[in-house]
Amino acid sequence: MAGLSSTVLLGLGLVMLMVLTPLVSCECFPAIFNFGDSTSDSGGIHATFPRLTPSEFKPYGDTYPGQPWNKYSDGRLLIDFISQGLGLKYLTSAMQPVDSEYSQGANFATAGGTVMPITYMSPFPLPVQYLQYLRFQQEVIALRSDRSTPAKMLARIPTIDAFSKGLYTIALGGNDFTFGYTKGMTIPEVQDYLPVVADGLIDAVKLLYDAGGRYFIVWDIEPHGCLPYMLTFAHHTPEELDEQGCIISFNEAAKSFNVMLKAKIADARKELKGISIHMLSTYDIKTDLSNNLTANGFKFNLKACCGVPSEFNYHLDVNCGKSRTIKGVTYTAEKCDDPNAYTVWDGVHNTEAANRYVAKMLFSGKYFDEPFPELTEQCNLKPLD
Numbered sequence: 304m305a306g307l308s309s310t311v312l313l314g315l316g317l318v319m320l321m322v323l324t325p326l327v328s329c330e331c332f333p334a335i336f337n338f339g340d341s342t343s344d345s346g347g348i349h350a351t352f353p354r355l356t357p358s359e360f361k362p363y364g365d366t367y368p369g370q371p372w373n374k375y376s377d378g379r380l381l382i383d384f385i386s387q388g389l390g391l392k393y394l395t396s397a398m399q400p401v402d403s404e405y406s407q408g409a410n411f412a413t414a415g416g417t418v419m420p421i422t423y424m425s426p427f428p429l430p431v432q433y434l435q436y437l438r439f440q441q442e443v444i445a446l447r448s449d450r451s452t453p454a455k456m457l458a459r460i461p462t463i464d465a466f467s468k469g470l471y472t473i474a475l476g477g478n479d480f481t482f483g484y485t486k487g488m489t490i491p492e493v494q495d496y497l498p499v500v501a502d503g504l505i506d507a508v509k510l511l512y513d514a515g516g517r518y519f520i521v522w523d524i525e526p527h528g529c530l531p532y533m534l535t536f537a538h539h540t541p542e543e544l545d546e547q548g549c550i551i552s553f554n555e556a557a558k559s560f561n562v563m564l565k566a567k568i569a570d571a572r573k574e575l576k577g578i579s580i581h582m583l584s585t586y587d588i589k590t591d592l593s594n595n596l597t598a599n600g601f602k603f604n605l606k607a608c609c610g611v612p613s614e615f616n617y618h619l620d621v622n623c624g625k626s627r628t629i630k631g632v633t634y635t636a637e638k639c640d641d642p643n644a645y646t647v648w649d650g651v652h653n654t655e656a657a658n659r660y661v662a663k664m665l666f667s668g669k670y671f672d673e674p675f676p677e678l679t680e681q682c683n684l685k686p687l688d
């Protein structure tokens with residue numbers, strides 16, 4: 304009798320657990336589908352062009368996980384902290400040929416990617432990343448519709464539901480600016496084509512919405528006039544710098560792009576029924592941080608941690624981790640002693656410490672153009688340590 308009742312109780316307990324589990328664990332996003340450039344690449348460019356890209360060599364990855372892992376930082380990227388906060392696994396690149404784990408989404412980002420359909424530093428602009436996503440989705444649907452698909456394989460791909468319940472993140476556009484600047488275009492010449500860039504981001508959102516996506520975060524352009532790369536690349540006089548030491552004209556171009564993108568996102572929000580779309584202002588996050596560096600544990604904002612010693616610790620021809628002799632002089636780009644004191648890692652990309660800070664600001668909800676309660680309130684957010 305006692306045995307029977309405890310079995311019944313156990314059975315009841317299991318049923319209750321099964322009913323309760325979805326509520327307790329996560330009414331939250333089951334997957335992330337990310338589109339981006341080097342700021343969110345988790346091995347895409349390495350998988351497609353192995354041995355040719357800096358992030359597969361030391362000291363990339365030194366802080367975390369302790370060795371290179373094909374990401375452009377000393378540690379985790381913003382997208383990694385987003386995964387961590389949501390209690391999801393770090394995203395695997397959709398280009399990863401061996402040992403791929405896509406049960407909680409996939410990463411279509413590749414370093415050098417642009418929004419415009421051009422081959423600048425890499426041949427994977429946003430329209431190509433979208434097509435790769437579409438193929439991925441079709442293959443998942445085909446595998447899930449085929450009764451002979453092994454359970455082991457099903458465990459490594461998303462559910463079909465994940466395509467509508469997942470979070471779509473788009474972090475692109477910075478390279479569309481530098482594309483023009485490195486070709487010698489003036490800021491007004493670059494600004495002439497920026498509407499095409501903003502429209503390209505919106506077009507991708509619409510295509511992903513048509514493919515089932517409903518939850519979106521689109522990044523704006525950060526104040527890139529503060530980057531060691533831009534400060535080194537663009538000759539400037541002291542009058543052309545703001546009180547932070549950033550190049551005003553580049554930041555103004557980024558700002559006006561962001562205003563335009565925000566308006567287009569507001570239009571898309573009206574047009575696409577049931578969409579939950581949010582622009583993340585990395586511009587404001589970075590500006591607020593640079594106004595409040597030391598309170599957040601940082602010392603340097605305009606100097607790269609890993610680079611050739613100089614005003615901005617950056618050399619245009621010597622990447623972090625490399626050594627090069629130019630006209631008889633040998634330059635070596637080495638890691639600084641304390642990456643956590645720097646916001647910029649290699650002159651272009653954030654340190655892990657800066658990425659963690661940006662992720663915290665993202666989850667605070669304060670830097671979205673519209674409230675995002677599905678993310679900031681309904682998820683059981685995990686710590687970002």
Ligand SMILES: *[C@@H]1O[C@H](CO)[C@@H](O)[C@H](O)[C@H]1NC(C)=O
Binds near residue numbers: 591595
């Ligand atoms: C500066 O940063 C600290 C630590 O994050 C925060 O508590 C404070 O409110 C910030 N101050 C301003 C003016 O943003």
